[in-house]
Amino acid sequence: MKKLALALAAVALVGGTVACGDKSDGGSTTTTAPEVQPISTTPEGGDAVPATFPTVQGLPLTEPPVLQSENGVLEVTFDVKEGEYEVGGVKVKGMSFTGSFMGPTLLLTPGDTLKINLINNLSQPTNLHEHGFHVSPIGISDNVLRVMQPSSDSPILVETPKDLAAGTYWYHAHLHGLTEAQVMAGLFGTIVVNGLSERLPADLQTGLKEHLVALHDYQLDKDNAIVTKNIDSNAPTTRMVNGMVNPVLTSQPGQTQLLRLGNFSADIWYRLEMGGTKFSVLAEDANPVGKVVQRKTLLLPPGKRYDVLVTWPEEGSYKLRTLTFNQGPEGDVYGEQVLMTVNVAGEPVVTPTQPTTMGAMPDLGAAEVAERRTVVFSEDNKAGKFFINGEQFNGKTMYTPKLGTVEEWTIKNVTGEDHPFHIHVNDYQVMSVNGQPYSAVSLQDIVRLPAKGEVVIRQRFADYTGKFVFHCHILAHEDNGMMAIVDVTEDGRPDPSDATSTTMAPMEGM
Numbered sequence: 001m002k003k004l005a006l007a008l009a010a011v012a013l014v015g016g017t018v019a020c021g022d023k024s025d026g027g028s029t030t031t032t033a034p035e036v037q038p039i040s041t042t043p044e045g046g047d048a049v050p051a052t053f054p055t056v057q058g059l060p061l062t063e064p065p066v067l068q069s070e071n072g073v074l075e076v077t078f079d080v081k082e083g084e085y086e087v088g089g090v091k092v093k094g095m096s097f098t099g100s101f102m103g104p105t106l107l108l109t110p111g112d113t114l115k116i117n118l119i120n121n122l123s124q125p126t127n128l129h130e131h132g133f134h135v136s137p138i139g140i141s142d143n144v145l146r147v148m149q150p151s152s153d154s155p156i157l158v159e160t161p162k163d164l165a166a167g168t169y170w171y172h173a174h175l176h177g178l179t180e181a182q183v184m185a186g187l188f189g190t191i192v193v194n195g196l197s198e199r200l201p202a203d204l205q206t207g208l209k210e211h212l213v214a215l216h217d218y219q220l221d222k223d224n225a226i227v228t229k230n231i232d233s234n235a236p237t238t239r240m241v242n243g244m245v246n247p248v249l250t251s252q253p254g255q256t257q258l259l260r261l262g263n264f265s266a267d268i269w270y271r272l273e274m275g276g277t278k279f280s281v282l283a284e285d286a287n288p289v290g291k292v293v294q295r296k297t298l299l300l301p302p303g304k305r306y307d308v309l310v311t312w313p314e315e316g317s318y319k320l321r322t323l324t325f326n327q328g329p330e331g332d333v334y335g336e337q338v339l340m341t342v343n344v345a346g347e348p349v350v351t352p353t354q355p356t357t358m359g360a361m362p363d364l365g366a367a368e369v370a371e372r373r374t375v376v377f378s379e380d381n382k383a384g385k386f387f388i389n390g391e392q393f394n395g396k397t398m399y400t401p402k403l404g405t406v407e408e409w410t411i412k413n414v415t416g417e418d419h420p421f422h423i424h425v426n427d428y429q430v431m432s433v434n435g436q437p438y439s440a441v442s443l444q445d446i447v448r449l450p451a452k453g454e455v456v457i458r459q460r461f462a463d464y465t466g467k468f469v470f471h472c473h474i475l476a477h478e479d480n481g482m483m484a485i486v487d488v489t490e491d492g493r494p495d496p497s498d499a500t501s502t503t504m505a506p507m508e509g510m
């Protein structure tokens with residue numbers, strides 16, 4: 001992608017289609033967004049932020065509508081279609097669940113049932129995944145092997161367990177071969193599971209402000225349509241928070257606020273920094289932490305979430321930025337960009353008591369390990385092909401863990417770029433990274449596999465039998481093969497009917 005980077009920058013400047021035939025994302029050229037002047041900005045937003053198309057900037061942060069469960073049930077209709085909605089203050093053409101930019105935020109309590117009636121009015125198939133949920137992966141539950149055809153009506157019924165962990169999850173389209181394009185085009189939204197703020201010290205809970213900070217990026221073609229064909233993850237892009245360029249939050253000096261950070265971009269990484277203040281991590285991938293840790297920067301690979309507290313100590317204008325991130329010699333390099341402005345002014349308040357723990361962390365360090373497996377992530381970047389254990393996704397079952405057992409997986413990345421490892425249904429504990437012991441503060445569902453490195457994880461295949469997937473959460477890689485199936489069975493043996501059954505075949509030509 002190196003040679004194309006300059007040309008792509010030029011094309012994006014005049015608003016042309018990003019026409020790159022290579023689906024890979026190799027190369028190590030830093031592509032900074034071209035300086036397209038905003039339509040407008042505000043004194044509150046400060047300096048204009050570079051974007052790839054003219055945007056409205058510096059407005060107060062808004063969030064998608066919140067839909068809350070009632071009497072243990074949240075029922076919602078998603079009329080999935082292509083259409084126009086506003087992003088960054090301009091009308092763009094994309095895909096949507098409910099007609100507006102990103103889906104509504106679904107607010108659940110552990111034990112709730114989520115019922116979604118998904119009407120597919122797209123011209124292509126789709127489906128839906130509840131990312132991070134510990135729920136059944138089969139039937140009409142969180143089943144990404146399901147294909148929802150155009151002009152079809154598909155009920156989704158997800159029964160969450162009473163011990164579903166509190167925190168920030170998300171939902172998104174997950175049909176192999178179309179995942180990157182559909183998430184890029186807007187088919188994603190947030191799920192919040194109640195119970196996190198209730199674990200905070202009482203004085204901190206009082207009047208605590210919570211904000212969703214959903215990160216996503218857009219490349220537009222000349223017709224203001226979100227680019228969904230031949231996406232180049234290294235091309236200049238416009239990074240947004242809740243669909244806004246450089247939105248503005250306000251705070252009083254000393255005040256603490258809860259931010260729900262999520263990287264819902266299809267392919268790109270974020271390395272967040274908050275104007276010198278620290279992030280206090282309450283939950284990682286919707287797993288409340290055993291020990292609250294302070295971080296000056298947080299790396300969010302695609303799919304990652306952190307629930308954090310931030311306290312801005314003094315008056316001033318603080319910038320939430322993504323810092324330069326180099327994904328490795330064969331990967332992308334993402335430049336720095338301001339994402340949001342926090343203006344701190346007014347009467348100082350006494351900073352409330354800060355938490356030190358959010359509860360006990362389930363520790364798999366001493367668990368009996370039933371099986372040890374080695375998983376190899378590899379790629380042919382030039383050909384745009386991505387592999388797990390030498391195979392591109394083919395719908396066949398790779399492993400059959402026994403229900404209830406703990407397995408230890410050594411995941412080797414033999415490529416020259418980082419990949420985020422994700423598995424459905426069960427979160428895992430990171431045991432070591434590149435041979436160095438890792439002291440996990442929580443379970444997680446996204447981990448960075450360093451280029452030419454390895455990560456050891458432990459996971460319990462608890463409560464649910466059936467097939468689900470693990471994959472790279474760079475969606476271009478997933479779509480191009482870096483995904484495989486596990487089938488959790490009662491006895492750990494392959495399901496005899498599996499040899500003759502056909503699972504979803506990979507989508508072609510998308």
Ligand SMILES: [Cu+2]
Pocket residue numbers: 418419420472473474477478482
């Ligand atoms: Cu990858």
